[in-house]
Amino acid sequence: MSSTTTPPASYSSLPFKDITVSHVPANSTTATKVLILAFNRPEKYNAVTENLLTEVESVYNLVNTDERVRAVILTGAGPAFCAGADLEVGFAGLLAHKESEESINRFRDQGGRVALAITRCIKPTVVALNGPAAGFGLTITLPATIRVAWSGAKVALPFSRRGLTLESCSAFFLPRLVGLSNAMHLATTGSTYLASDPLVSGLFSKLLPTPQETVSYAIDLATDIAENTSVASTKLIRDMMLYCPATPEDTHVLDSRVFISIVGSRDNMEGVKSFMKKRKPQFSGAMDENEFPFWPWWNAGERDFTRQADGKLKANI
Numbered sequence: 001m002s003s004t005t006t007p008p009a010s011y012s013s014l015p016f017k018d019i020t021v022s023h024v025p026a027n028s029t030t031a032t033k034v035l036i037l038a039f040n041r042p043e044k045y046n047a048v049t050e051n052l053l054t055e056v057e058s059v060y061n062l063v064n065t066d067e068r069v070r071a072v073i074l075t076g077a078g079p080a081f082c083a084g085a086d087l088e089v090g091f092a093g094l095l096a097h098k099e100s101e102e103s104i105n106r107f108r109d110q111g112g113r114v115a116l117a118i119t120r121c122i123k124p125t126v127v128a129l130n131g132p133a134a135g136f137g138l139t140i141t142l143p144a145t146i147r148v149a150w151s152g153a154k155v156a157l158p159f160s161r162r163g164l165t166l167e168s169c170s171a172f173f174l175p176r177l178v179g180l181s182n183a184m185h186l187a188t189t190g191s192t193y194l195a196s197d198p199l200v201s202g203l204f205s206k207l208l209p210t211p212q213e214t215v216s217y218a219i220d221l222a223t224d225i226a227e228n229t230s231v232a233s234t235k236l237i238r239d240m241m242l243y244c245p246a247t248p249e250d251t252h253v254l255d256s257r258v259f260i261s262i263v264g265s266r267d268n269m270e271g272v273k274s275f276m277k278k279r280k281p282q283f284s285g286a287m288d289e290n291e292f293p294f295w296p297w298w299n300a301g302e303r304d305f306t307r308q309a310d311g312k313l314k315a316n317i
Contacts, residue, residue: 007066018052033226042078047086067285070226084135111168128218130211142173161190230267
C-alpha cells in the first residue's frame with residue numbers, strides 16, 4: 001500500500017512520550033513480525049491524552065506499510081490497561097469545535113480516528129487486556145481482531161455517568177460483539193463489571209488467570225498468526241465479516257468474488273506448497289491490491305451530517 005511514511009529500522013527507538021513500542025523478542029534491533037504497543041502513562045493508569053492518541057495512530061499508519069510486521073499486540077504498562085480519558089485534562093480543548101455548525105460538521109472524534117486506523121490496518125491486532133479498562137480504554141479494544149483478558153480485570157463504559165455518549169466507533173462495534181441487549185445494558189448503566197461477567201465476557205476469546213499470563217498468551221497467539229497466516233487472507237476475512245452484505249445471496253456473490261480472486265495468488269500457492277512440504281510458510285507481509293481490485297467493496301468514504309431547514313440532520317456522502 002502506498003504511503004508517504006517510511007517505517008523505521010527499529011520501532012523501539014522511536015521517541016514516543018505516552019506509549020512504548022517493543023519488538024518480539026525485545027532485544028531485536030530491527031522490526032520483528034510482532035510488535036507490542038503499550039499505553040505508557042502507568043502513574044495515571046494510562047489515561048488518554050491527545051498526544052497518546054496521536055502517537056497510537058501514527059504507529060498504525062507506519063505498521064500498515066511495513067511488510068516486516070505481521071501482527072500488533074495492544075496492551076497497557078503497569079497495573080492498568082487504560083483508564084479512559086484523563087479527566088484532569090478534561091474536555092475544554094474540544095469546545096472550540098462547537099463555535100459554528102460548520103466546525104461541528106468538520107469535527108472527527110480522535111478516538112474514532114484511532115479505531116479506524118486499527119480497522120483499516122492490514123495487520124491484525126491482538127488486545128491483551130491486562131488490567132482495568134474504562135471508557136476509551138474499552139472502546140478502543142473493539143476494532144481489534146482478537147481480544148484476550150485477565151479474568152479479574154474491571155471494565156466499564158461510564159459515558160452515561162459522565163454526561164457523555166459513546167465514541168471511537170463503539171456504537172458500531174459493541175452490539176455486533178456482545179449483542180444489542182448486552183450492549184444497551186452496558187452503555188445505559190455505565191456500571192463496572194469483571195471481564196469474566198457474562199455481560200462482557202463475549203468480547204474476549206480467552207480469559208486468563210493473571211495479567212502476566214494474559215500478555216504472554218497474547219504474544220504466543222500473535223506470534224502464531226504472524227508466522228503461519230497470510231496477511232492478505234486475514235485482512236480479507238476480517239473485512240468480509242465486518243463489511244458483510246445484508247443477505248445470504250449478496251454474501252454469496254461477495255465471497256465467491258473474494259475466493260476466486262485469492263485462488264492462485266502468491267500466498268495461496270505458498271500456503272499449499274508449505275503444507276505439502278511440511279514446512280513453515282513464507283507468506284508476503286503485504287496485500288497486493290492488484291490481485292484484489294474490487295477491494296474495498298464498501299463505500300470507504302465518510303458521511304457528513306448537515307442540518308436541513310426543518311432542523312433535522314441529513315447524511316451526505
